[in-house]
Amino acid sequence: MLKWLLRAARGAMEGGITETVEGATRLLVPAASLTAAVPPREPAFYNPRARRNRDVSVLACAALARARRGEALVLEALAGLGARGVRLANESGGDVRAVLNDLNAAALGLAGRSAGLNGCGGRVEATSEEACRFLSARARAGERGALVDVDPFGSPARYLDCAIRATAHGGMLSITATDLQVLHGLFPAACARHYGGVPIRRTPHARETALRLVAGCAVAVGARLDTTLEPAFCESDMHYYRVYFRVRSRPDTRGGLGRVFHCGACGRRGVLGGRAACECGAAPLVAGPLWTGPLFDAPFAAAMRAECDGRRAGASCARLLERAEAEAAMPACYYTVDEVASRARSSPPRLARLIERLRRAGHGASPTSLDPTGFRTTAAMPEILECA
Numbered sequence: 001m002l003k004w005l006l007r008a009a010r011g012a013m014e015g016g017i018t019e020t021v022e023g024a025t026r027l028l029v030p031a032a033s034l035t036a037a038v039p040p041r042e043p044a045f046y047n048p049r050a051r052r053n054r055d056v057s058v059l060a061c062a063a064l065a066r067a068r069r070g071e072a073l074v075l076e077a078l079a080g081l082g083a084r085g086v087r088l089a090n091e092s093g094g095d096v097r098a099v100l101n102d103l104n105a106a107a108l109g110l111a112g113r114s115a116g117l118n119g120c121g122g123r124v125e126a127t128s129e130e131a132c133r134f135l136s137a138r139a140r141a142g143e144r145g146a147l148v149d150v151d152p153f154g155s156p157a158r159y160l161d162c163a164i165r166a167t168a169h170g171g172m173l174s175i176t177a178t179d180l181q182v183l184h185g186l187f188p189a190a191c192a193r194h195y196g197g198v199p200i201r202r203t204p205h206a207r208e209t210a211l212r213l214v215a216g217c218a219v220a221v222g223a224r225l226d227t228t229l230e231p232a233f234c235e236s237d238m239h240y241y242r243v244y245f246r247v248r249s250r251p252d253t254r255g256g257l258g259r260v261f262h263c264g265a266c267g268r269r270g271v272l273g274g275r276a277a278c279e280c281g282a283a284p285l286v287a288g289p290l291w292t293g294p295l296f297d298a299p300f301a302a303a304m305r306a307e308c309d310g311r312r313a314g315a316s317c318a319r320l321l322e323r324a325e326a327e328a329a330m331p332a333c334y335y336t337v338d339e340v341a342s343r344a345r346s347s348p349p350r351l352a353r354l355i356e357r358l359r360r361a362g363h364g365a366s367p368t369s370l371d372p373t374g375f376r377t378t379a380a381m382p383e384i385l386e387c388a
């Protein structure tokens with residue numbers, strides 16, 4: 001199969017293909033994708049700006065494989081030209097095998113050649129099927145993945161059932177969403193349709209609300225399948241949201257779905273309790289149903305951080321993971337220094353200094369990995385303003 005795909009791809013694409021390096025992996029990619037503002041989907045899709053999320057995937061896979069005595073089967077349902085899958089097979093260490101699937105046979109041809117370039121061709125298999133068919137067939141054959149990845153254009157919602165079924169007990173599922181306008185509340189009806197929840201527009205912690213909507217949708221699908229999905233790590237960048245879940249084949253009895261609120265009048269926010277009105281008396285904006293539980297698992301973030309040493313993007317990933325570890329036990333809905341400044345009618349306080357002051361005043365406080373200007377705290381806005 002791989003040989004056939006290789007031949008099919010070669011004739012059509014030889015011209016505009018170039019080699020690039022991500023992490024420790026050589027990748028063959030369309031030259032235009034390195035320069036275009038929006039990477040072309042034909043002949044194969046490659047987005048160089050998604051490198052950081054692939055760096056994180058490698059760390060997650062390496063940590064997972066280490067915990068499984070080196071062995072891990074990766075199922076990548078929408079693999080494109082293998083930027084992620086070939087990197088996982090090449091850089092995760094141990095005996096990581098990857099099955100890369102994509103409807104685009106030409107993209108898989110490039111994946112096969114890239115795997116060959118890196119000497120990991122023996123651990124990379126390629127198949128060209130519709131993603132759900134691919135995942136369902138693997139689940140039926142009992143070849144469930146230790147790591148299953150779903151990285152579509154737009155929403156991952158339609159792939160969740162089969163992706164959850166194709167993930168091994170104790171394994172991990174990672175999903176990407178790039179339908180940012182939907183998740184940020186521009187099209188609330190589409191958000192309700194795809195994610196089963198109401199978004200809110202223009203809050204400083206909009207990224208977190210978006211991630212919680214994505215996580216909530218996957219958790220709800222899992223619950224329906226008597227499978228528990230525990231968010232273990234999440235990240236956002238300009239153009240994507242990603243959530244990693246630990247998957248356990250047992251009924252979900254946690255009831256972690258709920259709503260979050262944001263009060264435009266006083267700045268309070270968090271998981272919505274019983275009251276419909278904010279403490280200040282105003283009616284807050286409300287989003288959900290969505291995931292209201294932890295977004296980060298500190299031991300897993302630490303295990304990923306332990307894999308950073310000696311890697312090309314190791315230092316910046318380690319900083320990200322350090323923040324994730326610190327915020328794991330902190331409340332939902334972060335604040336930003338800019339909103340503090342606009343309420344205090346002053347220039348933005350320095351993040352590290354504000355966190356220090358909050359801690360000295362007896363509040364819990366930490367930075368957040370989701371926004372370089374953001375922080376989490378047990379204090380509410382009135383107390384934050386006293387420390388600003």
Ligand SMILES: C[S@@+](CC[C@H](N)C(=O)[O-])C[C@H]1O[C@@H](n2cnc3c(N)ncnc32)[C@H](O)[C@@H]1O
Nearest residue numbers: 078079080083084102103104130131151152153
């Ligand atoms: C965002 S790209 C994947 C990028 C890749 N995971 C990476 O990290 O570079 C999405 C891919 O999904 C493929 N695709 C779209 N719909 C599909 C489907 N229903 N089944 C399988 N592949 C599909 C496209 O050909 C495209 O290569």
Ligand SMILES: [Zn+2]
Nearest residue numbers: 263266278280
């Ligand atoms: Zn209020």
